[in-house]
Amino acid sequence: MVDFFVSTFGMSPTVAAILAAGIQCALLLNVVAVGALVFIWMERKIAGRIQDRLGPTRVGGRFGWLQTLADGIKLIAKEDLTPADADALLFKLAPYISFAASFTAYMALPFSDGWVAVHVNAGVFFILAVLGLEVFGTILAGYASGSKWSLFGAIREAAQVVSYEVPLGLCVVVPVMICGTMDLVAIANMQSAGIWSWLIFHDPFTFCIFWIYFTCAMASVNRAPFDLAEAESELVAGFHTEYSGLRWSFFFMAEYGSMFLVSGLAVILFFGGWNGPLAIMSDKIIGVIPGLGLAGQPNAWGFIAGCVGAANFIMKATIGVTVMIWVRWTLPRLRIDQVMTMCLKYCVPLAAACFLGAVFVKAEIFGLGYLSVDAWLPGLRSDRLEVREGWMTEVEGEGVTLSTEKTLVHGDG
Amino acid sequence: MLPLMAQLTVSHYLFVGAVLFVCGVACMATKRNALGVLMGVELVLNGANMNFIAFASPLLREKHLGLDGQLVALFVIVLAAAEAAVALAIALNFYNNHSTIDVDRASELKG
């Protein structure tokens, strides 16, 4: 984007860099904010339908699609209260911490091939790390409120999130292991051949581990049935009991932001990212027509392919969010001991077992290699290797020499 | 003060490391809350880690420690996590037995 500004408008590189950074910030901020608006409306509609109601119907004409905006205006107009017992500084800061953590992770989330604000090589790791910071907002909010309900909520949240990070990490490691890189763009590009190349269908273990990932992701973003931190029936409203107005809405922006984030991560890791179930936009099909640029090329065709990819990605991630909403309104809330049992007794061992299984499949130990799609469609593995080679030569082009095979031979000596 | 435009050197990082380290040591010395002492330890470890990272950084020196510095920093982080877990367990145990977390009250073995 910087190059574009410099070449087209003849700007100085510094101005161009600032402008590009501003545009990217604005885009990301809007994805989070507008996303939250849409998802909250969706949640209310779906909840309504599940409970045999209509949900919002009036605001903005049909379907009440402006309901969230009206609610937002109402929230802005509300009085911003700080309880007398509260630790005022932390109380005021907490919602921003939550929101900032959720928003920062978007920096490393690619929306389409190359459409990412900061191309982090350890993207998966970065997103998980930053997402783990979101819990601080909740904990500080609960503690600083000076209310026992909030404190209970915060303690539960701390215990729950720290526990669920373990299986979540184990689940995420599996696609990373199969792909051999932590770069989200490369991982998604490895699944471009069509629905059968998506990693969820790679072998039975990845299929299992996706469901574990989704469960743990739901727990780590505090969605029902794991929303122990805000259990209305026991804790009034948990950690945000004392919040009102805009600060309260920041917590919700953070929650919906991270819901979309974990769904997006699932889409990239397991569901092919921005690649559709049939590889229409990929190089292999559109690329054979002469005159048409390939996806990812810096021309109009590349841009269109990028747009289609982004739409694809957002659609898949939205489906993920919808499932989360659906689950929330279907299942009753778990007890805190059940939540911890679920994590430590079921999710962790299952994830560990699936991880081991995936390792066996990948390394073709015990003849388990035949469980993998690669064994039946040999092209897939070479496709992935090709992407990985491309990624490595790209890095090598920047001055790094890295060849694992050479290393292993060298290292044995 | 060093000019802002100057390229960074190892000394810059050592400066930050030293401040973290001293703050941590002072924390360990003054805080009476056991968890405050623990936080001081974390600061000290980070001050030390900063030095490892600075000396390992290929951006700051030509003859750098390379991967070794980063690996040591990683081990420090992991061990700090383990240390925090054990220290916290001890603090909780102490709190269970004495209903306080004030380290000055842990004086039963005083002659």
Place this chain on the structure above:
Amino acid sequence: MLLAAVDWHSYFFMLFAMLACAFAMGVLLTSNIVRMAFYLVLSLGATAGLYFLAGAEFVGAMQLMIYVGGTLVLLIFGVMLTAQSRFVSMKIRPDEWILVASLGGALLLLLLYVAFSVPEWRMEHPHPAEISVAETKLAAPIGLALSGVRLDDGIGYLFPFLIVSVHLLVVLIGAGYLARTKRRATSEN
């Protein structure tokens, strides 16, 4: 690439360094334990930023994930479990402050003297054009080194890695054993 960004590099260094130092001082100076934890989070977060700037991306991410996301959450958890009254604060006497300030100041001066006394450490990178930023972005060499294979001519870290793993397991069990629920001692308040 790096050369064009050198100014930004220093600016960001200044920003993160100031944040880290200021919040470290905050940890020292505040007497409210939750504020302490909060300042510590910010200080260590800024430290992670400094690691990123120094080209240790993996360590920076690790710092965020393990330290900030794990260890400090654990600490705050401990704070919550052991807080007798809300926002407990334990005061430090003025004479203690004076002692600590003089000793700490002396230590800081000594460390700073050492940090700036070696001329080699004050030298800028002699060949900034040869720096490859990409080299620092890879996590693979670290992973390989932990499994005993080094890309450069160094020793592998497989054995320390094993020891640390066993150590962590022991700590896990030990901490669980130490912190298990027992009947509370009778408290007067």
